[in-house]
Amino acid sequence: MRHAPSVGSYTLTACQLCTTQNLIRALDDCLIHCRLAQAGETEVFKVRKSTYSRRLAKQLERDRKKKLREATRVEVKPEPDPVPTAPPEKPAARPFSDELEIKIKNTFKILNSEEAKGSDSEEEEDGEGDGPRYRRGLRNVIQSGVIPDAATIYALKKQRQMAREMGDFVPLEQEDQKGGRNDEEDQSEDEEGRINFTVNTAALEKQRAREALIQAQEEHSGDEVAREDVAELDRWEQEQMKKGVSTAPASAPLSPSSSLSKRTVPAYFTEPVPPSMTAQDRKNLTSQAVLERVTDRLRTVREMLELHRRQKTQALTDLEVAAETISRLREEQPQLADDFRFFQEMRSYAADLIECLDAKTPVILALEGRMMSLLCQRSERLVQRRHQDVRDQSDECSLAVKGLRGVPVEPANNRGSQQRSWRAAEREGRRVRRRKAREAQQQGLVQQRSLAHYEGMSTDDEQPDTERMAFDKERELILDDARHVFEDVTEQFSGVAALKHRFEVWKTDYGQSYEQAYIPLCLVKLLVPFVRLHMVAWNPIEKPEMPESFGWYETLLFYGNDSPDDPDLCLLPRVVERVLLPKMAALAEKVWDPLSSTQTLNLVRTAKKLSEDYPTVGAHSRHTQNFLAKVAARISRAIDEDVYIPLYPKEVLENRSAAPAAFLHRQFWSCLKLMKNVLSWQGLLAEEPLKELSLCSLLNRYLIVALQACLSQRDTVEKCNRVVSTLPTAWLRGEPLPQLELLTRFLRLYQQHLEGLCTSSSTLGPDMHARAHVEIRVFSPLSSVLLKEALRSPGCMPQLVASPLRLVVDFSSPNVAKPFHVGHLRSTLLGHSLCNMLAIAGHRVTRLNYLGDWGTQCSAC
Template sequence: MFKKRKTANIRQRRVSEEDVTGEGDIIGVITTDDSNSNTVPAVKKEKKKVKKEADAKKQSVLSFEDELEADDGIIFQEKKSSLSYKLRKEMKKERKEKRREEKEKQRQAEGKDKKNKNGGPTVSELDELGIRIVNGREAENIAIQPGDSDDSEDGATPGHHKFRPRGNKSGQSLDPWKKILQSGQIPDANMIHAIRKKRQQAREQGDMIPIDDTVRVEEGKSRLVRDDDNDRSDDEEGQSRMDFSVNQQARDRQQRREAFDAAQERGSDISDHESDWEKQQLLKAGANAKVAGGCEGEGSQDGTVEVISSAMQYSSLDSGVALGMTGGTDQLLWGTESTIPTSAASLPRPANYEAEGIIKRLQDSRTSLEEVFRRHQAEADGVDGELAECKATTERCTHDQQPLTSIFQFYQDIRGYVTDLRDCLNEKVPEINSLEEQVYVLFRQRAQKMVQRRRQDVRDQNDEFSPFAGKGAASDEYRTRRAAEREGRRTRRRREREKRGDSGHHDGMSTDDEESHSEIQMVQTELEHAIVEARKVFEDVEEDFSQLKRIVAWLEEWRARDLPTYSDAYVSYNLPKIFSPYIRLQMLLWNPLIKDSDSNGSGSNGVEVERMQWFNLLLLYGSSGGDEPKQLKEDPDRNLMSNLIERVVLIKLKDIVGCWWDPLSHSQTVRLVNLVRHYAETYPTLSPSSKPLQNLTHAIIAKIKDAIDNDIFIPMFPKNVYDNRNSGVSLFFQRQFWVAWKLLSSTLMWHKVLSDSVIHDLAIRSLLNLYLLPALNLAAEINPSDALDKCRNVINSLPRAWVKSEGTHVFLGRLEDFLVKLAEKLDPAANTPALRDLCNLLKSIGANTQAEKISNKYL
């Protein structure tokens, strides 16, 4: 409603105890009587005088202009103790409380005897109703609120009441609205609207509306004068003084403005309950008056209106100013001497009370009630449906609670079990690795001992039969002992072959892997110690974590209960890793390359792995016995055994190849080839892209290359040294040739397991062309028939696919040339069968043209 002043930046001055005491004495002179309005200037002058006397004692050291007086500045005071400050603060608070209590008692005493001239309630009763009567200085201050201006004295607008003006001692004519405010009346909404309309009309007519009250600013004694606080000219700026003291009057006006706004909001926010109650009271009064005067007919309507009017006046007297605040036209203002009643004719005429009107209203009411009833009925039906649905949901949830609770409990158990199993395996796997490494060390030592002995025998024989060797070599005691042991082993192997009736054997085809009884016993003791240590690995673990069948039972239960979550958890991908430690522990001494071995239930070939306990246990994992082919195809564990062979057995087999396999051993090579071929053909995951299978083939190729580089040696002495076929040099030559042939045949066994390019490089280029063909040429110079026999064995060792292929002679070109030269060295008359055999050999390697030429020439 009022224009809010801009807050000026005021630097407050520190007030000493003497100033506080002086101001308290001056304030105590002011009273609240209505007749003391003229004493305000005197008090202000006295206050001003005392303030000047107090300020004269203190000089300022800081000024904002050259002509500022001594009281404009910062006051420096001696710092006092906190105790004295607290005492002064308490004393000041007590004085304020005492003055407040005295004023309250005085105001209550005056209000008890003071009655309203029109018979209204007392001041104490108004206080209880929350209505405050303003008078004296407060009423005058309301009249000088910022934004108010003196309107013309044309009187109130039509529909508003006029009040008798109270004596104005200043001789100035005040605005009627200011008189109302001075009298202490709180304006209602109509009055506020009228004031706004009046000011709006003044602006439209061009009348001057004073913006500020310069007298108020002069009396405020403000040290800082701003343009928006006082409309003084620029010429007076030099003569004005900036006042930084607190403007107590402005603060009071701000508080009264806030109180006025709150009263206005309270007047406009009366609840509907009070308004309805007032209307009901009026209707009751009118109904009673109508019943009392019903016998007079239509003429009784005037009397009814008068009764309603009197009831309204009585109600307005009982409710004080509350009725006026609700927007009614009856005005009753406390603190004034005039009350203008509202005319009864301004009330609206009652509705049609004839039969038709009553019936119509009843019908409308019935229609409205029926519509409400239908709406409520629809809502009730909807609520009933929701209630039934909620009951069904509750029953369903109750029914599903037990299985869900069971499943949840199972998941908690399986989670804890898997966590404990992981921790257990993390602790036990290093122990299993250590045991496997101990077994591999025993295997490696035993195999290396055999290989080193064989290579040392070849060096000893070469030094013995070589014409370039020194004579002192034969007198070596250790060499002599090795030669004796070597000959003894050969004699025992020869006797064994004679017992078996093996007549097609050549010296050098057998493997020198004989061991002494003491050595075998020592190795066996070490292996038994490893078995004992393996049994202790899970000795301190419960059965749920130490036995493979208990782990399988847990996982099968999970699979049977909820297969989707079993698949989503990728259990199938982790099963080989979970089962691997237990399988490796059972296969700790497994070595398929050892003949007639029986370590930990394992056999001599790959089929024996499929007879182990773990294999039979996991073979039917997850199968119910009645699964259809479609279900088996979608089974996430359908490749379990294939994955176990790939990730467990092949890795172990690769380690065994590296530490035990001897490529010169025909029996070991046959077992290894059959084992790898069986796995590759049986299990679908063993494809050429399988990483464990690739590592295994790389280990096999590395062992073959090592044997070619270190074990193949064919002595190439002058021709005359081999004249005697029974001499040591001839026997040594024959033995080393058949050793190379044995390695060639072992390498060619890997056909269709290793790639053809690898086989060509190892067998043809490295063995046949570099070692065997030079030896065959030397044998052809010594004995052509023996060379033909050796060549027949070489060609028979070739894979049948190569023999039947038309392009075989391309990479066997050097062997073809050797056969052609050998035919020239054979005597046609004495060696006719040999020539026929030679032609057949040429045809077997695809050299049909050369075979026809030889046949036409010599046969």
């Protein structure tokens, strides 16, 4: 249809009117047939209809009766001839339209809810006579066509209320002709109706036809409601007008003599009405405009052709690629099948391996725990024995000091005294055995100079035979259990070699998937349990074995390739970091004895070797930091628990053979040995913690106190020399360390003490000779450092002479027939130094020495 209906004027086209009339007739026939069928049937199950459906049916019935009573007058007006120059004023009056405008004078009235209720029962009361007065008034209001206002509605309500009060019958529900209520009203609105079990198919078909018509009417009424939006209809008309304008060029205009009155209006249209076309104004049409339009059209067609060609080319290319892909996949299908089989096998192997390791890892950890507990128990026994020996010696010295002072001593317990005597006898026996072993070792070393050994510098780590046998037996049991951990699994899960073979095949054949699966990161975790099992008996404190001596290291050494981009290039360093460093940290915390020079040297060598050979063992490593933290904590605990310097009166220490002096002497050398062991960690531990442990905690707190206590003893010079030589050379260069201020002050004090002894004595005895001789050795480390710094300063070295001379310097030499005197040494040193200075200046020097002590005791030239 060409025009949309206008709701405001109720204008319908002829096509719409004919269609509505046909629909009404069909609905009327269907209802009549349905009533006849219902009248002829005796037993029919009724299906409850909704209230809305019943209202629609009643509305249709009322419309039908109303149309039968009233004659519809239709007024057909011919459209005026369109004027080409003037545009149409209304969208409905369009030129060259084949439709006729039909206006219906009898328009529908708008009813409110009360009027709608009255209208529902109006048709049914027509055949029964007039009802109550309020019904007649309501009917008159509705028939008048006027919408009732509030006053009218109120009056109607009052009439209804008065009818109730006067006893008049006000029906609330519609009754049928028999006076009973309709069966379908008795049913609840919430019920869905009864199931029809009848075999009368004709009635069912009629019922379905009735429901279909009602549904069509509902849709038609919904469309009528939707058309009430005037703005939407206007927009639709505008769009339709635009479509009509944008269509193809219209045909030749109709002649003005054509009249719409001669056209016949069909009852209904079987085909859609063609859109109307308007003629174009050809007055302004030029050849250039036509040429441009044709050119644009040609260009558009060419562009479309080119686009289609490209699409065709792309489609052909895609087909070729698809064919090649199909061919390639067919060729790769056997290889892909093998790859799939391999990955399935690796998946199953990895799952079984993880399950195996989940079961065996707790066993491996238990074996490590047993071995660590065994070593820890032995170390604790030795440390406790040393502590008990120190307490026993301290108690004995205290009793001796009290005896020398004449202080009465309480009698000791017999049982405690007997146990102390047994411990003292065992202690002396161990010392004798260590001394003999040391002497035998020194005799075996030919031409090897070593520092003098003092009591207290050896470690008492000897075990009784019973304890050593029990230790060895338990250790063998642990190692035997370790060898049988994987005996109940297959060979492909039992060792590092099988694991390496599996993953090496994966890496060689499928390198890309090997890296995408992050196997280089996971492989270390898979290897750690096997390596830890091999390293159960590894103890770098007793025997510094490097990882290169183990079988697993040789197995993993050539894993991967030599490419610098190989992700498994650091496989061994990562394994060492994950396995060896945690074990070394545990040993340093629980087993290592900082007072043992052998254990300290072994542990330091192992740590330095690992840090030099493996890049993962460094300051950035978390395991390395943990290991060094355990070392520092163990040293600090040893300083607090194992270092003890007794303080006795000066008169007690003058007797070197007395027990108190020997005990002080032993404790001093033991403390000095601990400081030396601490300083052996230089390069591994940080400088500040190392200075704090060695200088502040040991040197300034214990060693200097012991030196001050034995200031007048002969071996004090040797002790000072050992203390200075123990310090790292780097700490003595440059700016003086604040931690060495106490040591420097003590050395100056001791120098003044020696000078006072030399000047006050008229004759230098052998003791003083030895002291003067050793005094040079004491200060030689410090003097050498100061001398080197002085020589570097400008103006210190002699200037070269222009004309060198030949000079002869004669000075005395030691007398081989007599004891060496300090005067001989002084003359020799002066002559030697003078010769060196002259030679540096450029002179040719001849050295002349006396063989005896006669002659000039000073150098001459």
